[in-house]
Amino acid sequence: MSAYLVLKHLHMTVAYLTVVLLALRLLLDAVGKPDWRQTPLRWIPHANDTILLVAAIGLLFVTPWMPFVHGWLTAKVFLLIGYIVAGVFALKQTVSLPVRIAASVLALVQVTAIFHLATAKPF
Template sequence: MLYLTLKQIHFTAAMLSIGLFFLRGSLQLAGVPWRRWWPLRYLPHLVDTVLLGVAIKLAVLIHQYPLVHGWLTAKLVALLGYILLGHWALRRDQPRRRAVAAFISALLCVGYIVGVGLTKSASWRLL
């Protein structure tokens, strides 16, 4: 029962995190000053903290760890790429062309992370 509860929290936090990133990135590209709205500045950090904490708890609970199990290693590497690309996409001083490329690339990383999480396979593909 604990596993299912944690898995549901993880799934919900992941969807919130992705949605908030998509919203902030879209507003950024549209030139809307979203940083003035405190929920968009602070809520993503809270959601991502819950997401990461539950992910660690789930890994310990099912005895599968990054650098031991390939699918979790792939998720971790893609997560680091997503964080870096997301940072570039949301920077204020980023040229628009580079911000768009970083935003799309970050969303592709998220898609890969979700696919690997659903299939438990690092070789997840769109087709």
């Protein structure tokens, strides 16, 4: 199997896992179980996201795609930054509930757009 296929499948798998882990943490907060913060669920998403980033960088080395040259990839980078910021606000206990809900929705919308760009590569 080529390096591209290995990196692509690794990247896709951990990207899906990233969304599942975010949704799980948001759900646990929503049902009043914030004690997930004292479990491995606190650090596992960070390890997963590190693997995601390493796979993405690896894909840049084995493909001709370059951020700031290919529009869809540039859009993904900016959406990723927005997703990270929104996710931080969505999971922060010191932020008001309405802000956390809005940030949660925004994070999920942005990750949906990232997935769309990754599959469609529209521009």
